[in-house]
Amino acid sequence: xAMVIQNPRYQVTQFGKPVTLSCSxxxxxxxxxxxxxxxxxxxxxxxxYYDKDFNNEADTPDNFQSRRPxxxxxxxxxxxxxxxxxxxxxxxTSRALRAHGYTFGSGTRLTVV
Amino acid sequence: AQTVxxxxxxxxxxxxxxxxxxxxxxxxxxxYYLFWYKQPPSRQMILVIRQEAYKxxxxxxxRFSVNFQKAAKSFSLxxxxxxxxxxxxxxxxYRSxxxxxxxSKLTFGKGITLSVRP
Numbered sequence: 001x002a003m004v005i006q007n008p009r010y011q012v013t014q015f016g017k018p019v020t021l022s023c024s025x026x027x028x029x030x031x032x033x034x035x036x037x038x039x040x041x042x043x044x045x046x047x048x049y050y051d052k053d054f055n056n057e058a059d060t061p062d063n064f065q066s067r068r069p070x071x072x073x074x075x076x077x078x079x080x081x082x083x084x085x086x087x088x089x090x091x092x093t094s095r096a097l098r099a100h101g102y103t104f105g106s107g108t109r110l111t112v113v
Numbered sequence: 114a115q116t117v118x119x120x121x122x123x124x125x126x127x128x129x130x131x132x133x134x135x136x137x138x139x140x141x142x143x144x145y146y147l148f149w150y151k152q153p154p155s156r157q158m159i160l161v162i163r164q165e166a167y168k169x170x171x172x173x174x175x176r177f178s179v180n181f182q183k184a185a186k187s188f189s190l191x192x193x194x195x196x197x198x199x200x201x202x203x204x205x206x207y208r209s210x211x212x213x214x215x216x217s218k219l220t221f222g223k224g225i226t227l228s229v230r231p
Contacts, residue, residue: 004157033218040122042204042221090158092219101148101208102219104158 003027006091006105013081013112021076021108023091032074033102034066035090043090049074050096078110086112115140115207119222126195127230133180134190134225136205144210147181148219149190153201161203164188166210192227200229 004025013019023032031050035043047056049068063085065077078085088109092102116139126132138147149161164172164181171179176193192199205222 040224040226042117042223045218048218092158101146101150101160101163101206102158104150106157 004091004093004103004105006089006108008108009106010109011111013078013110015082015112016080019078019081019110021078021089021091021110023074023076023105024072025074025093025103026072027093027103028071029093029103030096031094032068033090033092033094034064034074034076035092037088037090037107039087046076081110081112083112086110115142115145115209115220117205117207117220117222119205119225121225122223123226123228125228125230126192126199128195128197130195131191131193132195132227134192134203134205134227136188136190136222138186138188138205138207138222140186140207140209142209142211146208146210147179147188148206148208149177149179149188150204150206150221151199151201152204152224153198158204162190195229197229197231200227202226 007022033048034046037043046060063079068074088107090107091105094102118137145166147164150158151161152158162172162174162177171181178191180189202224204224206219208219
């Protein structure tokens with residue numbers, strides 16, 4: 001089945017130690033998004049790629065970076081994780097057509113110790 | 114900028130009963146899409162139902178239906194014959210119908226946690 005896969009499902013990292021979360025898709029969707037979701041809060045968009053074009057949200061901290069080496073893969077890099085970065089990170093994809101919703105991955109739960 | 118408001122943080126419903134989840138939004142656009150997403154505990158978010166703003170008819174998907182009031186900017190979700198598997202967090206979301214790239218993003222409400230009593 002076509003899907004969005006996030007690895008790992010759970011990630012524990014040390015304070016200040018760089019960490020990378022990965023997302024892959026078999027849907028051939030143009031757009032890939034990274035959302036941060038803290039407990040009982042709405043998912044917050046960090047950035048997205050429209051094909052190879054990177055779009056950063058204005059309030060996304062510099063600590064967060066992303067790479068999309070090809071259509072199928074997208075990575076979220078956190079250069080120096082702080083305790084406040086502990087959250088669920090959701091990857092989603094969509095076609096360029098606005099009528100369609102997103103297809104989400106299962107998320108990566110990041111814990112910072 | 115568009116905003117989506119879900120003012121009820123939690124709701125509870127008896128199994129087999131009907132429940133309505135509320136959502137309001139604010140936009141200056143006339144053409145857009147609205148969505149309800151379901152996020153079960155520790156599982157991926159899935160699309161429940163979507164509504165095109167230019168359509169007057171309310172969307173329906175099996176036990177799920179919406180009450181879309183464009184003038185009031187209200188978009189509620191009705192779940193009929195509630196089942197234990199409906200217990201989840203539900204998010205209302207907005208997406209512009211204009212442009213691409215940044216304009217294609219979803220704006221979510223804070224979500225509502227629905228519990229279903231057996």
